Amino acid sequence: MAGIEGDDSATTSGSTLGYALLSLLTRGPATGYQLTQQVKAPLGHFWTARHSQIYPELARLSAAGWVDSVEQAGPGPRAKKTYAVTAAGLTALRAWLVIPPTAQPRSEITLKAYAATSADPVAMAALYTDLAERSTRLLAEYEQDASRMRAAGQDDPGNPRFGNYAVLMMGVESQRVVHRWALWLASCLRTGRPVPYGEPPG
Template identity: 30%
Template structure:
């Protein structure tokens, strides 16, 4: 299944958008739970256009710079709606290289394990602070962010989940570090 297809349809459903702006969304909001590279996005936009799910108009900015602004078609809206309303199976186990390292950590010294755990605590706390800051900014910009009718409600939900995930991970890291004391 082409999940990227639905991410792009969802972004284009929210607003008419350029490929460049879509790439930026994957670096910001969407990047909190899904990733896609520039090299994946543009071929998928081409496929969606060929399938009649999106269309674009070309804008000229400056003297010669062309950019495509994508919008969703009625067929694309129906495709997105069909995907959004179908129950999904549980995802496969997420790949986590650090967990794999911890699984085999008996092969390294206790001090090295502590160093690795502390490094992860530092990085996860930094990520948590960034997520909390993003949540605060989102709440400031949107009075009705917790309203299910708001276009930003989905972003709020995903951001809340990302915060919960990082808080849980940090707690597990700290608990694990205490086991090594």
């Protein structure tokens, strides 16, 4: 700051949310509202954001020169703004992508399993049986999405939407794991005795 002009250099190091929005915008220009929808799936299986977080972040990205926007009037009291990544934004995204990620995942279902023996075994087994059922439903959904994507050629790394497919593959694998693990855990809690992991359920 302090009187020095021309400080619009690439020193701005954005937030993870900012990079997530840039990633979405590489699929094409979008409004804040559309980004709020698009973040739901498949990205939303591993990363979520609400509109109240997205709108202020778009303003910050715009101030940093990483996106620009055109206004289109209505509907509602305010102008509709369509955002697009700038060359500077794409450069920043590319630089961020190749930094090895460090953040640990956070899983509430696993945290509850850590204290599983403190609760009623029957209730706790039911919890994990329900979880296994939910993962079955999700898995079916994801597999359908995956075959639709393959039919559209999105499993090709040359396709700009290949990332959607990569994220979905992780979703499929994760739900398979949740399914197996939840059934194993439920089986342990129901029988009250050690169950070897990976055995077919009884």
